[in-house]
Amino acid sequence: MKQMVALATTLGRSALLVVAIGILVFFFLRIVPGDVVDVFSVEGDLTAAQADMMRKELGLDAPLPAQFAAWVGDLLAGEFGTSVRYQRPVGDLIVGAIPTTLVVGLGSFVFGVTLAITLAIGAALWPKSVFAVMVNVVNVWSIALPTFCVGLVGIIVFSIWLGWMPVLGNIWLPIIVIGMDIAGQLVKTLHEELKEATSSAHVRTARAKGVHPIRLIVFHLLPTAAPLALALSGIVLSGLVGGTLTMEVLFGLPGIGSLTLNGILGRDYPLIQATLLLLALAVVVLNGLTDLLHTLIDPRPAQ
Amino acid sequence: MIRLDPIRRRLLLSVAAATLLPLAWPAMADDPVRGGVLRYSTTGLDTADAHRHTGSIGVVQAYAEALTSIAPDGSVEPFLAQSIDVSDDGLEYTFILRDGVRFHNGDLLTAEDVVANFARVRDNVSRGWLSGAMQLVEEFEAVDQRTFRLVMTEPYAPLLNLLSELWILSPQSEGWDGQLVTPIGTGPFVFDEWLPGVRLHAPRFDQYWKAGLPYLDAVEFNLREDIDKALALRAGDLHIASVTRDTLPELRADPNIDIRFMKDTSWNFVSFNNRSPRPPFDNVRVREAVAYALDRPGFMNFVAGDDGVVTNQMVPPGNFYFDQAMHDADRHHTRDLDRAREILAEEGVNPADFKLRAVSWQNPYTQVAVQMVRELGFEIEHLALDDLGAMQRLGEYDWDIAPFGSGPRADIFMRFIRMMSDGPNPGLWGGVQDAEFDSMVTAAVREADPDRRRQHYLDAWQHALDNYYTVVMGHSQGAIVNRTEVRDWDPGFTYAPNWASGGIAHVWLGES
Numbered sequence: 049m050k051q052m053v054a055l056a057t058t059l060g061r062s063a064l065l066v067v068a069i070g071i072l073v074f075f076f077l078r079i080v081p082g083d084v085v086d087v088f089s090v091e092g093d094l095t096a097a098q099a100d101m102m103r104k105e106l107g108l109d110a111p112l113p114a115q116f117a118a119w120v121g122d123l124l125a126g127e128f129g130t131s132v133r134y135q136r137p138v139g140d141l142i143v144g145a146i147p148t149t150l151v152v153g154l155g156s157f158v159f160g161v162t163l164a165i166t167l168a169i170g171a172a173l174w175p176k177s178v179f180a181v182m183v184n185v186v187n188v189w190s191i192a193l194p195t196f197c198v199g200l201v202g203i204i205v206f207s208i209w210l211g212w213m214p215v216l217g218n219i220w221l222p223i224i225v226i227g228m229d230i231a232g233q234l235v236k237t238l239h240e241e242l243k244e245a246t247s248s249a250h251v252r253t254a255r256a257k258g259v260h261p262i263r264l265i266v267f268h269l270l271p272t273a274a275p276l277a278l279a280l281s282g283i284v285l286s287g288l289v290g291g292t293l294t295m296e297v298l299f300g301l302p303g304i305g306s307l308t309l310n311g312i313l314g315r316d317y318p319l320i321q322a323t324l325l326l327l328a329l330a331v332v333v334l335n336g337l338t339d340l341l342h343t344l345i346d347p348r349p350a351q
Numbered sequence: 352m353i354r355l356d357p358i359r360r361r362l363l364l365s366v367a368a369a370t371l372l373p374l375a376w377p378a379m380a381d382d383p384v385r386g387g388v389l390r391y392s393t394t395g396l397d398t399a400d401a402h403r404h405t406g407s408i409g410v411v412q413a414y415a416e417a418l419t420s421i422a423p424d425g426s427v428e429p430f431l432a433q434s435i436d437v438s439d440d441g442l443e444y445t446f447i448l449r450d451g452v453r454f455h456n457g458d459l460l461t462a463e464d465v466v467a468n469f470a471r472v473r474d475n476v477s478r479g480w481l482s483g484a485m486q487l488v489e490e491f492e493a494v495d496q497r498t499f500r501l502v503m504t505e506p507y508a509p510l511l512n513l514l515s516e517l518w519i520l521s522p523q524s525e526g527w528d529g530q531l532v533t534p535i536g537t538g539p540f541v542f543d544e545w546l547p548g549v550r551l552h553a554p555r556f557d558q559y560w561k562a563g564l565p566y567l568d569a570v571e572f573n574l575r576e577d578i579d580k581a582l583a584l585r586a587g588d589l590h591i592a593s594v595t596r597d598t599l600p601e602l603r604a605d606p607n608i609d610i611r612f613m614k615d616t617s618w619n620f621v622s623f624n625n626r627s628p629r630p631p632f633d634n635v636r637v638r639e640a641v642a643y644a645l646d647r648p649g650f651m652n653f654v655a656g657d658d659g660v661v662t663n664q665m666v667p668p669g670n671f672y673f674d675q676a677m678h679d680a681d682r683h684h685t686r687d688l689d690r691a692r693e694i695l696a697e698e699g700v701n702p703a704d705f706k707l708r709a710v711s712w713q714n715p716y717t718q719v720a721v722q723m724v725r726e727l728g729f730e731i732e733h734l735a736l737d738d739l740g741a742m743q744r745l746g747e748y749d750w751d752i753a754p755f756g757s758g759p760r761a762d763i764f765m766r767f768i769r770m771m772s773d774g775p776n777p778g779l780w781g782g783v784q785d786a787e788f789d790s791m792v793t794a795a796v797r798e799a800d801p802d803r804r805r806q807h808y809l810d811a812w813q814h815a816l817d818n819y820y821t822v823v824m825g826h827s828q829g830a831i832v833n834r835t836e837v838r839d840w841d842p843g844f845t846y847a848p849n850w851a852s853g854g855i856a857h858v859w860l861g862e863s
Contacts, residue, residue, distance in 0.1 A: 082739025088478070090738055091397070095775040098478040133397055134547035135530050144546055203579075207586040216578060216588040300578040300588075302549040309577060310548040314397075315739060 051343070058339060062332040069328040070123075073321055074116055083108055084132045084315045106132050119321060129318035131311075138322045141307060148219075149303035153292050155223040160230025161281060165273060167235050169265055172242035183239045190232020195291050198225045199298045215299065222295035229291060234280050238273055245272040275346040282338035286331050383566050383838070387860035392573035392580055393593040393831060393846050396551055399542070400531035401518040402472050402481075408516060409593075409846035410572050413553050413855060414455070415518035415536030418446050418465070418499075419511050420850035421761050423614045423843050425670065427511045428851035431460065431519055431537060432499075441506030441799030446499040452560040454521040455535045455542075462493035467522045469501070480765065484513050506797045508804055512762035515847075538849060539565040539856035548574055559856065566859035570848075584608060584834060590860070591833040591840065596655060599830060607835050607863055612658075612828035614844045615759035616667045618766075619654055621645060621720050622755065622821040626782030627748040631700045638819035640698075641752070642683040643691035644727050645720065647824050654716050654756075655827030665766050665812060667826040671801070672763050674809050683822065691727055702728030707751040709733045710744045720754035720824070745778030755779045758829065759845040763808060767792045770815060783820050836863040 085102045088094060094102065103109045107118065122129045128138035167186060170179030202225060207215045245251060251268050259268070293305030300306075304323055311319035394409030401411045412420075420430040429435050432446040452460040473485045484507060491501040503510070520527075521535035534542050537560065540553035551572040555565050573589060581598035583589040585605050594602065602608045621641070623632050631637040651659030663681040666672045695702060707724070711717035713735045721733050731752075736744060745753060757779060760766055768774045770783045771792055777783065788811055795807030815821070831842040840858045848855045 081736070081743045086739045086742050088397075089776055090742055094478050095773060098482070098775070101477055131547065135398055135400070136547055141547060144549075203582055203586070207588075208582065211586070214588045215583045215586040216573065297577045298579075300573070300575055300583070302546060302575075306575070306577065307548065310575075313576060314548075 055340070058336055062336050065332050066325070066329050070325050073324045074119065075112070077317055077320055078112060080315070082315055084317070087133065087314050128322040131316050131319045133314040133316040138318050141319065142304065142322060142326065145302055145304045145307045148296070148301050149292055149305065151219060152222050152226070152295060152301060152303060153288055156226035157230060157285065157288060159223055159227030161234065161277065163227060163231040164234035164238055165277060167231070168238035168242050168273065169269055171239050172246045172269065173261060173265070183235050186228065186232045187236040190229050195225050195229050196294050196298060199295055203298070217301065218299045219301070222299050222301065226288065226291045226295060230284050230288070233284055234277065237280060238277060241276050242269055242273055245269060275342060278338055278342050278345060282335050285334045285338070289327055289331060381838070383859040384861055385566050385859070386568050389567050389570045389591065389837070389855060389858060389860065390573065390589045391570055391591045391848065391855070392589050393848070395548065395574045395576055396545070396572070399534055399545060400526070401520060401534055402476050402531070409848060410551060410574070411518060412538065412847045412849040413540045413570055414538040414542040415520055415534055416538050416849070417515050417517050417519060419515045421512065421515050421844045421847065422850065422852055423841070425615060425844050427515070430515070430851045435511065439799070442503050444501040444510070448497040448499065449560060450497065452537050453558045454537055455556055456521055456523055457558065458521055458523065460519065460537060461496050462499040464522060465499045465519055466491060466493045468517065468519050472517060480513050481517055484510055506799050508796050508798060509762040509764040515761055540570050550574055561856055565856040567855070570855060584832060587834065590837050591831065593829060593831045593846070596830065602832055608832055609835055610830060610832045611842050612830055613759055613842045613846070616826035616828050617756050617758045618665065618826050619650070619716065619756040619824040620821045621824065622753045622779060622781040623819065624748055624750055624781045625820050626784055629751060631698070631705060632751050634698055635819055636694055636698050637700055640691040640694040640727070641724055642819060642822045643687045643694065645683065645723050645822055645824065646686040647684065650716065650719055651825035651827070653719050659825050659827050661825040663816060663823050665823070666763060672805055672808055677809065677813065688726065695727065706730045706732060708749065710741055710750045710753045711735050711755065712741050713737065717754045724752060742778060748782060753779065753781065761845060764796060767808065767811065770820065780821050785818070788814050834863065836860050
């Protein structure tokens, strides 16, 4: 029962957060100078009268509360509206962009977490091995090197000098670059936690009983690392949104990040509102899920 | 210097060129190879409804064509029209359509289709260049299967140039009665899969009217605004792309890249707030002093290196509307700070007493121009904003000077109109409000004779110079570069990728 109440509270809080973000996004967007008519004016030289007429046609001259009500009405009807710049349903644009973002986001997350856990466990079991060195290297790498710098160097080395991979549409380099960044954020803390775990009684006993190292890792160390990795992942996942956006722009990937940026550049309100709301929803859901999983794996904090 | 001939002669020559070039092209090239996908990136594509476009004219021409196109020298070429006859009074236009032109759905192009397109633009399009022109159209009709006749209420000189952007589409196109979703044109490539802001896939049209063309299997347009095109070119991800000038040194060093330029120029200028001028710039002599303070050769060297052209005119040397005498009489070609200070002293202006506001985009060249004015002793608050922020701020007219630039145009009128009292996007030129200037430009537009029209435009420009509405810094050409495997390609007058005598229909891919 307690868990149900906790779950309901989390869901309610998350829903409120999404609503608050939606409201903020809507009104903050209107503060940014210029609207889509200005975009068309710059590109196509509209006269003042033509620009006014266009604003009227698009409903941009309506009072803000009326515009907000129209947007909420669309959302409640399950519609994201139509892109005012491209005259295409926003839902279609988003559906086209989601696969790229999912591949880059999930790919880099899986790569980063796997790398971090591998290095942390290796360094905990064999403190004088290359694993221990790599823990520090990856950690310092993540702190010192911004992903867009690494991405740019990667393009110059692998795409321009070596010619091994394309710049536009390259999916592997972004996954590695973001993955390295994620690994760096996780690995040090995980390593410290596991170092302590290796000297704990149950691991010492298992070693004394001659348990195979792999069995030791899977059944004794991984369960110790999982709650912490999960907790850290929640934080990392939120940051992943920004990292993915940067890489999408750098590598010309048609994902949600570039779609949002495109929307912002073109002051395409329905598009920006939808993508930002979706991103906020994704962050909230991911955080909620990690909380939930954390509770399932390690019920102690909840108790 | 290119001296354009009167319009009729131009059209006749263009007819010959447009007819013969496609036939001659294969013979001039080294055994064109068929096939391959050209990866191309210049401008974006904001709408599938070509009639409603308000810009982004670097993609549409691939799948939709117009009655006319702009030749690399800036003249008008018949495109879907085989010939064009203009009456002596400049009121009646007769277009004979090419025989055997097919839409992508297989239908033959007829004069009735042209009528339907003109009617759609006249009735449904309320913005952009064409809407102004259509207001002056008295009537149009299909005389027969291949003859389209258009009558204007008054002479309108830019009409044939503007018609290069009135795309002729099949009335069978999906969304014809509202918003076009899938345009069916006559171009060498077909509008296929469009992902807004990302890409347009355009496969070849096998029944294209230029026999044997296009050579390519498809063109993949990269429509993204945020990619580093120079890197993508060097990596081989793009074959043809527009690039910024700052990337040219790295591209010139790459043996796989050819640097080419659009034939029309962009022009840079420093404008004053002409709509609500504030002291001391409400005094024309103070504006003159600023003109003396601007180091235009230095500025153009910064903007375009050795390729920059310093002149005081809207168009560069070689253009029909360029006037050598006016150019030679330019008193501000060389910077003269002493003279600038003398004028300020004569007018009783102590620069230290004034805090000016400059509005610009975030380009480095704007800092250079502002710094030159600062050297006179003015304190300047420089607001360097993004495109839209700058446009909005310009429209508030609470500023003093504005260094800006503007790109290629299909007709000189599109440059003049923006300095007219009710012109579009007037902010870049400080919102000039001058009835005398307006009447001079209007006289030029209504003049059917090219030489007399040129004189009207020159009179208007001299008037603008005398009033120091803006100080032209100079001209430079935009770079559209390509990889060396791209053959038979040279950029045109504007961003258009396809025109009567050239463009991507003629391009093929060879060895690098």
